[in-house]
Every structure is written in C-alpha cells, then in structure tokens.
Amino acid sequence: MLLQEVLQALAPASGEVIVDGTFGAGGYSRAILATATCEVIAIDRDPNAIAAGQAMVAGSGGRLRLLKGTFGEMESLVQRMVDGVVLDIGVSSMQLDEAERGFSFLRDGPLDMRMSAEGISAADVVNTASAERLADIIFVLGEEHRSRHIARAIVKAREEAPLRTTFDLVRAVENATGPQRAKDRTHPATRTFQALRIFVNGELDELGSALFAAERMLKPGGRLVVVTFHSLEDRVVKRFFAQRSGNVPISSRHAPGLDIRPDPSFTLPFKGHVEAAEEELARNPRARSAKLRAGLRTAAAAHPADLAQIGVPELKAVRH
Numbered sequence: 001m002l003l004q005e006v007l008q009a010l011a012p013a014s015g016e017v018i019v020d021g022t023f024g025a026g027g028y029s030r031a032i033l034a035t036a037t038c039e040v041i042a043i044d045r046d047p048n049a050i051a052a053g054q055a056m057v058a059g060s061g062g063r064l065r066l067l068k069g070t071f072g073e074m075e076s077l078v079q080r081m082v083d084g085v086v087l088d089i090g091v092s093s094m095q096l097d098e099a100e101r102g103f104s105f106l107r108d109g110p111l112d113m114r115m116s117a118e119g120i121s122a123a124d125v126v127n128t129a130s131a132e133r134l135a136d137i138i139f140v141l142g143e144e145h146r147s148r149h150i151a152r153a154i155v156k157a158r159e160e161a162p163l164r165t166t167f168d169l170v171r172a173v174e175n176a177t178g179p180q181r182a183k184d185r186t187h188p189a190t191r192t193f194q195a196l197r198i199f200v201n202g203e204l205d206e207l208g209s210a211l212f213a214a215e216r217m218l219k220p221g222g223r224l225v226v227v228t229f230h231s232l233e234d235r236v237v238k239r240f241f242a243q244r245s246g247n248v249p250i251s252s253r254h255a256p257g258l259d260i261r262p263d264p265s266f267t268l269p270f271k272g273h274v275e276a277a278e279e280e281l282a283r284n285p286r287a288r289s290a291k292l293r294a295g296l297r298t299a300a301a302a303h304p305a306d307l308a309q310i311g312v313p314e315l316k317a318v319r320h
Contacts, residue, residue: 001287002227003031005274006086009225009294012036016083019217021071021210023049026056028086033063041065041078045116045201070116072209075217083222085214089207089237090229105189108167113197122196126169127162131155140315141204141232142195149176150192169193194230199315207233208312211240212305215265218297224266225294232313234273234291240310241268241295244303262303266295 006028012018014037020029023042032040042064044050053066067077071087111123126134131151139147153176154163163169170189177188198204214224228234242248246264276287308314 001088001284001290002274002276002280002292003027005276005292006225006227007031007035009269009274009292010084010086010223012038012084014038017041017080018084018086019043019074019078019082019214020086021074021214022086022088023053023066024088025049026053028088029053029064030056032086033060037063038083039063039065041067041082043067043069043071043074043077045070047117070206070210072206072213074210075213078217080217081219082217083219084225085218085222086225086227087207087210087214088227089233090203105166105170105187105193108165111164111166111169113193113200115201120200122169122200123162123164125196125200126154126172127158136315137199138192138195140195140313141198142191142193143231144191144195146177152176166193198232204232204236204312205307207236208240208307208310209305211237211310212302215244215297215302220297220299222297223294224297225292227290227292229289229291234293236311237293238273241266241293243310244295263298263300265298265300265303267298269294269296 010018010032012032012035016036016038018032018038018040020032020040020042023029023044024046026042029040029042032038040063042053044053044066045068047068050066050068057064057066069077074085111121111126113122114120125137129137131148131154134151134154135147138144138150144150150173154169154172157163157168157172157175163172169192173189173192180187211224211226218224226237228237239248244264244266245268246261274292276284276290280287
C-alpha cells in the first residue's frame with residue numbers, strides 16, 4: 001500500500017542497500033529493485049512468505065536476500081549499515097485472506113493468528129487467560145471500551161467448550177456486544193481480533209525494537225519509511241520521529257526535572273503523515289487507514305532505546 005509514496009520517501013539509488021523489514025508478498029521489494037540498481041535485504045517472520053519469495057530471490061540476479069525473522073531483529077540479521085529501511089506494519093492482506101491462519105473474523109478457521117506459526121496462539125490466550133488479563137489485553141491493545149464485558153463472555157463461552165475457531169470467538173464477542181447493526185461501521189469483534197493478534201505476535205514491542213534498530217543501522221542521510229494501519233502503531237511511530245527530530249522534550253530518568261535534548265538523529269522530510277490518494281482508495285479500501293511517516297538520518301549518535309518513552313504499552317506477550 002502507498003507504493004508510490006513509499007518509493008518517493010525511500011528514494012532508492014544505485015549501489016545502495018535497502019532493508020524491506022516486512023516482505024509479505026514482495027510488493028515493496030519488487031518495486032525498489034525495479035527503481036534502482038540497488039541491493040534489497042528483505043525480512044519476514046511468516047514461513048509462507050519466505051517460501052513464496054524464493055522465486056523472486058532466484059530472479060533477482062543476486063540483488064535480493066530474503067531472511068526469516070522479525071523486523072525487530074533486523075540489526076542482528078543484517079549486520080551492516082544500510083541506506084534505507086521500509087516497514088509496513090501489521091497483518092498482510094495475504095494473511096487476512098487465508099482462513100486457516102485465523103486472522104480474520106470474516107472467515108471461519110483455526111483461532112491461530114501467529115505470523116511465524118510458532119509460540120502461543122490466540123486460542124491458547126482466550127482459553128487460558130483470566131478474565132482480568134483478557135480485559136486488559138482487549139482494552140490496551142484493541143482500545144475496546146467494552147473489554148470487560150467481552151472478557152467475561154469469552155470466559156463463560158469457554159466453560160461450555162474451548163474456543164477453537166474464529167467464529168467461536170466471534171460468537172462469544174457478540175454475546176457481549178450484540179451482532180453488527182446496519183449503522184455500525186465496523187464489526188463488534190474487530191477490536192478484539194486486533195488486540196489478540198498484536199498480543200500473540202508482540203507487534204508493538206517489535207515495532208519499537210525495529211525503530212531503534214533502524215536508527216542504529218542507517219547511514220547519515222539514510223531514510224526510514226514506516227506505514228501503519230491503526231492508531232496504536234501510528235502513535236508509537238509519531239512519537240519516535242518527534243523525539244528523534246527534537247520536536248518534544250526528553251527528560252532523563254537519571255536526572256528528573258532536567259530537559260535533556262540529544263542532538264536530533266532524524267530530520268523530517270515533511271510535516272505529519274501521508275495518506276493514500278483517492279485513486280488507490282478506489283482500488284483498495286484497506287488503504288483508507290494507512291499512514292506513512294518518514295525520517296532522514298543525521299550524523300548524530302542514536303538515542304537510548306526506551307520502549308516506554310515512545311509509547312509502547314507495557315502489556316507484553318508471553319513467549320514460549
């Protein structure tokens with residue numbers, strides 16, 4: 001999404017090294033390779049994306065490397081300084097369209113939601129977490145004001161039978177909220193599914209780690225481009241760029257009350273964010289919530305990495 005806007009902000013040039021931290025179906029990587037004679041190092045945690053991308057790797061003439069892992073791990077995966085980083089945050093259209101992945105409340109399938117197919121699943125969470133824990137997850141990561149009612153409905157439903165499928169969870173949510181009404185813009189299960197997906201995959205922690213990694217990896221003049229799809233992600237990215245460009249005060253936890261401003265590690269090429277053009281919205285309604293933010297790396301040292309400082313909630317996923 002926002003492909004032309006991403007290319008304009010990323011501005012790949014011949015001889016450069018660009019990191020595509022969210023390979024997905026390869027749209028950004030393909031366009032970057034077609035724009036300039038550069039090298040692309042792409043990363044994805046989804047084994048299906050890695051397998052599907054091998055044909056593109058084979059046809060790239062050695063200009064594309066595809067690595068399995070999370071974008072929060074990009075520093076250890078790439079192990080070099082780079083000229084650009086692009087991140088497309090959240091679940092991909094490919095994952096949403098696969099019922100067996102369990103990301104969508106519109107398709108019945110296993111209640112999974114794991115991008116990497118490893119670790120705890122959404123079914124594990126809804127069938128074992130306490131009502132209080134579920135309510136916290138749904139409220140913080142889904143921004144759902146009916147979180148406690150929904151959590152109690154989930155616990156009640158699982159007492160009768162474990163929730164195994166996406167439609168099992170939808171029915172439990174609707175028991176608390178009622179079914180979708182004609183005047184409702186979104187389905188009542190939308191925020192609950194969002195919250196569980198973010199929790200299971202540790203998405204906000206990964207986003208924060210990726211922003212810090214990009215700050216350390218980018219050469220002076222390097223570009224960081226981030227596309228987000230909901231307010232939680234966008235607030236983290238917005239706060240990161242505001243702090244790194246010196247547009248907000250940064251107080252030291254070691255010297256409370258003192259306003260300490262490190263030299264800006266980024267400058268901002270434009271104010272605010274860029275949204276999809278009407279032409280793209282007509283082709284792809286999913287782009288309506290997309291926001292692009294970007295920064296240009298200065299020669300200043302990277303700032304300390306502090307997830308709380310850029311607004312990442314302390315509610316963390318439990319990893320097995």
